[in-house]
Amino acid sequence: xxxVFSLFTPIFAMFENIPVIGPLFDWLERITPxxxxxxxxxxxxxxxxxxxxxxxGILFAIIIILGIIALVKAxxxxxxxxxxxxxxxxxxxxxxxxxx
Numbered sequence: 001x002x003x004v005f006s007l008f009t010p011i012f013a014m015f016e017n018i019p020v021i022g023p024l025f026d027w028l029e030r031i032t033p034x035x036x037x038x039x040x041x042x043x044x045x046x047x048x049x050x051x052x053x054x055x056x057g058i059l060f061a062i063i064i065i066l067g068i069i070a071l072v073k074a075x076x077x078x079x080x081x082x083x084x085x086x087x088x089x090x091x092x093x094x095x096x097x098x099x100x
Contacts, residue, residue, distance in 0.1 A: 028034060045053065091097065 048056070
C-alpha cells in the first residue's frame with residue numbers, strides 16, 4: 001500500500017539543509033519522535049476496513065468544515081473590530097474629536 005507520508009520526504013529533506021530549520025527538525029525529533037507516531041497512525045489506518053475508513057473520512061471532513069466555518073466567523077468579528085479601531089484612530093489623528 002502507498003504510504004502518503006513518503007511522498008513528502010524529499011520536501012522535508014530540502015528543509016533540513018536550511019541552517020535554522022534543520023536543527024529545529026532535529027530538536028523536534030529528539031523531543032517527540034514524530035515519525036514513530038506517523039508510522040503508528042499509518043499502521044492503524046491500514047488495519048481498518050473500507051467502511052471504517054470511509055466513515056472516519058466523512059467525520060473528519062465534517063469536523064474540518066465546521067472548524068473552518070467557526071474560524072471564518074471569528075476572523076470576521078476580529079476584522080470588524082479592527083476596522084472600527086482603525087477608523088477611530090484615523091478620526092482621532094485627523095483632529096475630529098478635538099474641540100476648537
